[in-house]
Amino acid sequence: MCAILDAVVAGFATISLWQLILGALFGFVALIIIDGFHPLARWQLRHIPGPTPLPFVGNTLEVYRHDLFLFKAWEKWAETYGDVFKWFWGPQPVICVRDAELARLITVKHFKTFPDRSMFYPPQDKTVQRVLSQGITFAKGSYWTGLRGALQPLFHSHGLQSYQPLMEAAVEELAADLAPAAAAGGSVDMHAAMCNVALKAIGEAAFGVKLQTQEMVDGQIRENAIVAAATYALENTAVTLTFMLLPRLLKPALYPLIRRFPPKRLAQLNVARMQLFTAALTLARNAMARLGLPWRDEVHMVPNFDRPETRPLREKYASVVPAAGSVVDLLVRAKDKQTGQPLKAHQIVAQANSILVAGHDTTSFMLTSTLYWVARSPEVKAKVFAEIERFGRRRPVTHDDMDKFPYLEAVLQESLRLSPPGWMTTREATQDIWLNGLFVPKGAVVYIDIHGIQRSPKHWSQPLQFMPERFLDKSPEALERNQLAWLAFGAGPRLCIGYKFALSEAKTVLVSLWQRYDFQLDSSRTAEPPLLRPGITLGYRDGLWCKVLPRE
Numbered sequence: 001m002c003a004i005l006d007a008v009v010a011g012f013a014t015i016s017l018w019q020l021i022l023g024a025l026f027g028f029v030a031l032i033i034i035d036g037f038h039p040l041a042r043w044q045l046r047h048i049p050g051p052t053p054l055p056f057v058g059n060t061l062e063v064y065r066h067d068l069f070l071f072k073a074w075e076k077w078a079e080t081y082g083d084v085f086k087w088f089w090g091p092q093p094v095i096c097v098r099d100a101e102l103a104r105l106i107t108v109k110h111f112k113t114f115p116d117r118s119m120f121y122p123p124q125d126k127t128v129q130r131v132l133s134q135g136i137t138f139a140k141g142s143y144w145t146g147l148r149g150a151l152q153p154l155f156h157s158h159g160l161q162s163y164q165p166l167m168e169a170a171v172e173e174l175a176a177d178l179a180p181a182a183a184a185g186g187s188v189d190m191h192a193a194m195c196n197v198a199l200k201a202i203g204e205a206a207f208g209v210k211l212q213t214q215e216m217v218d219g220q221i222r223e224n225a226i227v228a229a230a231t232y233a234l235e236n237t238a239v240t241l242t243f244m245l246l247p248r249l250l251k252p253a254l255y256p257l258i259r260r261f262p263p264k265r266l267a268q269l270n271v272a273r274m275q276l277f278t279a280a281l282t283l284a285r286n287a288m289a290r291l292g293l294p295w296r297d298e299v300h301m302v303p304n305f306d307r308p309e310t311r312p313l314r315e316k317y318a319s320v321v322p323a324a325g326s327v328v329d330l331l332v333r334a335k336d337k338q339t340g341q342p343l344k345a346h347q348i349v350a351q352a353n354s355i356l357v358a359g360h361d362t363t364s365f366m367l368t369s370t371l372y373w374v375a376r377s378p379e380v381k382a383k384v385f386a387e388i389e390r391f392g393r394r395r396p397v398t399h400d401d402m403d404k405f406p407y408l409e410a411v412l413q414e415s416l417r418l419s420p421p422g423w424m425t426t427r428e429a430t431q432d433i434w435l436n437g438l439f440v441p442k443g444a445v446v447y448i449d450i451h452g453i454q455r456s457p458k459h460w461s462q463p464l465q466f467m468p469e470r471f472l473d474k475s476p477e478a479l480e481r482n483q484l485a486w487l488a489f490g491a492g493p494r495l496c497i498g499y500k501f502a503l504s505e506a507k508t509v510l511v512s513l514w515q516r517y518d519f520q521l522d523s524s525r526t527a528e529p530p531l532l533r534p535g536i537t538l539g540y541r542d543g544l545w546c547k548v549l550p551r552e
């Protein structure tokens, strides 16, 4: 052994400094090439067709060429490679699935192999990162199971019933706000209006406090700080999307640099998130103190978030206790099923944030796009109005009325088919698996193209036409097709937890508005079709301007 060591040392002794430098340089270049050409990933997924990736950036440039609309890039690739192909997001290979049957196998039948989503947050403030990773949307394994169980009561019939007054109050305020425009024949950006309604409803359900969008501060009207933060965080999903690309393009070695010197918009996004977290944190603390529960805080949230930007929120909610039945209130009482321990502070905050983010943008786009589709389809509008007439124009919509709008239900399904707010979802394989002849190796990331599947001529006749009647067809073929190829809320155990909440809100808001007003697209202010903005969820880039007309 000693002889071998001696020989090695002697060998090294004969190497000159130049040879050493050259060797190191070679090694470095080899590493860069291996990293840039991702040979292992290419090899593992070699049986799946797809566009040729460029070194380092993969196929990311093509996504930028489609203005960050991933589903448009996928549509183009699918023309060449079919409904299952791979592409490289920077160095990471992703399997894109546009096949309804395969999507169901992944999300439903083989849930045990695909239990989790893949996390795609940009490098950012470490504390923010730790909170985000604990939210239900990206939670993994048994931690996710426990969270889902703890949150589920909020979305059962009783929980939903308690939210109905929030929704009614939010839409009543909007109806009153629209009255001047209706009287003057004016035009209103209904996307902004619906964002407001949805934020009030979901914000109160998550945080347990009433979110007045505007409030008096020192005698001046100011935007509510949580609303401002939430709007900023949500409206910048396009920024988020751009930054989602960064972790894939940049190496983790560069993260500390980005954390230390974040680009301006990423820095603002961080502040917005911190404000949301601070509000939830303060409310959770108050709720715990009232119940005499121990404070468990392993992320040192209080000192970490004690910054000048968050102080006004801390002071505002210093003695406010969140309403019973809200996410914060429910979770301070919940126990981790595995350990029997109460949840930790950052875990509670993470859920309030997840519910707010997952439930606001999605619902407001559903509300607005339904207004859009109905406004451009006079026959559909006539049927919706007839249904509302039969229900009554002067009756409030209550929790018990949800089954009284079968045609509107079909309209919502059709609107969600053509304009799915959550246009894709992701899963990660925890083990090797064969699916209908397709081999998916352990660790592979799968993106399910909800948008593509819901517009595929393979599943839908006249797929680009708005035809709610297709959901009234109860023939076995129609039912099977709808169950297979309609994925607007995802599928399987990780299906959207808030889908009933969203549908109740849609019926309450839309019926209440249509009882009083008719909405006509204002072509002088909104393009036809309206421009979309890319992001984790869809939205209208320049709003949806509508003329508000009072109904007789």
Ligand code: HEM
Residues within 6 Å of the ligand: 107, 136, 137, 138, 148, 202, 354, 355, 358, 359, 360, 362, 363, 366, 420, 421, 422, 423, 424, 425, 426, 487, 488, 489, 490, 491, 492, 493, 494, 495, 496, 497, 498, 499, 501, 502
């Ligand atoms: C029209 C409105 C909505 C749409 C289109 C929508 C769509 C989706 C989709 C596609 C997913 C992924 C499902 C999957 O991977 O299989 C999802 C997950 C989720 N949604 Fe929604 N959503 C909406 C409203 C809401 C609301 C109102 C809430 C909360 C109140 C909410 C909370 C969540 C949560 C927490 C998840 C993650 C669930 C988990 O991983 O267990 N969503 N949603």
